[in-house]
Amino acid sequence: MSIMLRSILSLVPLEIRKDKKHYIVEDTDSREFYEMNKVSIEAIYLIQQSFQLSEIERQLKEKYPDEEVNILDFAEQLLDLNLIREIDGVKIETNPKKKESLGFLWISPKIGKFFFNTYAYFIYSLLFVINVILLGCYPSLFPHYKDLFVFNFMVFNIPLLAGLTILLVFIHEFGHILAMRANNLPTKLGIGHRLFLVVFETDMEAVWKLPSKNRNGLYLAGICFDSVILSIALFSQLIFKNEPGVFLGIMKIIVLDTFIRMVYQCCVFMKTDLYYLIENVLGCFNLMESAQQLIKKQLPFKFSQKAEVIFESEKKMVLLYSVFYFIGVFLSVSLYAIFYIPQLLYALKTVLPGLEKPLTSLPFWDAALFSLQILIVFMLLLISWRKKYIRKSHM
Structure with missing residues (x-):
């Protein structure tokens, strides 16, 4: 399914933490981590508020005039990382990431x-x-x-x-x-x-x-x-x-x-x-x-x-x-x-x-x-x- 500017995306559960220079984004399902800059984090927050991609791009360009903003490219990157759950209400079929079990919890x-x-x-x-x-x-x-x-x-x-x-x-x-x-x-x-x-x-x-x-x-x-x-x-x-x-x-x-x-x-x-x-x-x-x-x-x-x-x-x-x-x-x-x-x-x-x-x-x-x-x-x-x-x- 293709992503267009009028699309509305739904993301998998994410946790976002500020790091030294950028942000660390955690996919809580797979326990995988990604580094993203401030503009990308703003885009994620707007996506989570169910804005259309065209509106998200407009707001970002207005707020960050010196940054190169291409919301479609960013959305494709999120798709490649399996961070998108739905596109316009249609569930994305992906190979589920294997969540490896971690241990040593018996050590206090x-x-x-x-x-x-x-x-x-x-x-x-x-x-x-x-x-x-x-x-x-x-x-x-x-x-x-x-x-x-x-x-x-x-x-x-x-x-x-x-x-x-x-x-x-x-x-x-x-x-x-x-x-x-x-x-x-x-x-x-x-x-x-x-x-x-x-x-x-x-x-x-x-x-x-x-x-x-x-x-x-x-x-x-x-x-x-x-x-x-x-x-x-x-x-x-x-x-x-x-x-x-x-x-x-x-x-x-x-x-x-x-x-x-x-x-x-x-x-x-x-x-x-x-x-x-x-x-x-x-x-x-x-x-x-x-x-x-x-x-x-x-x-x-x-x-x-x-x-x-x-x-x-x-x-x-x-x-x-x-x-x-x-x-x-x-x-x-x-x-x-x-x-x-x-x-x-x-x-x-x-x-x-x-x-x-x-x-x-x-x-x-x-x-x-x-x-x-x-x-x-x-x-x-x-x-x-x-x-x-x-x-x-x-x-």
Whole structure:
């Protein structure tokens, strides 16, 4: 059904909240959020009062003479977002949005507030500074790619790393979960990927219900817990330096894993915790998409891409973010060059010759099982990629 200037629209239930620069519109049925400017919000209010689109356009042009107002284009955008319920009294047939169930409601907000309050954030900040000082003053504590290899047999190193990584990532994400519950917000834990890494992901969409100033702590919650873990591992190496090698080896892996993930947060060309923090502080959302659009426009060859709306007041911030975008790419490449690639090459160089050994020998089975472990990791990564592709294809 086409939308015309004489049309009267009926919208789905919406909640509208003022943000730093613009407004956040929540579709309460699907729990999806959209950023809109003041003119768009005025248009929504007039639509909710059952004015014809032609009358709405006339009022908006009169009230905002310096703004470009095209109510038909705006109505089509609302239709694309499934925010229109009826056109001239005729119900719109759309595919219902799947409302994902959120949980962790069994965690009391009081427990969340115990871990995330003004005093707690001060302690987390202090630990972060102490960690930087320790890594700077004690070069032996600084992680090295060979810290991964605690055991002589590679087949034992991968399960140890996988187990510790899963535990540490869960602790990181549990920080986000507790911070969400501290604000009495529901959430859920899922699985995804960052480039070639399989990761857990906490659904933090509900943070848009909070004022802008209250969101920052939720984005930093995972890093706060990382700082605690890193402090424990660093001090353990200093205090128990005469303990058995396996214990210190585990502490070194914890430092290695946590350090890499904390640096990884600075790779803001992906949507890391720090990326969302930057967006929130600047009050400029869709930074990544806008920066990618800006960067692609400067390239000699053109990409087919969906244009993002860049508000005039945000262009300088998008340009500044583009600089950090490239810094993030550099950091990501550095992590692979300093840690991941040397680890893989060292492991392959150490273990693969074992495949030439007799079938009954330990080196052969070490190489075979190690190869199987690597294959399983890549299979998990492919599953994550496939899920993301399917999700995008249904949007």
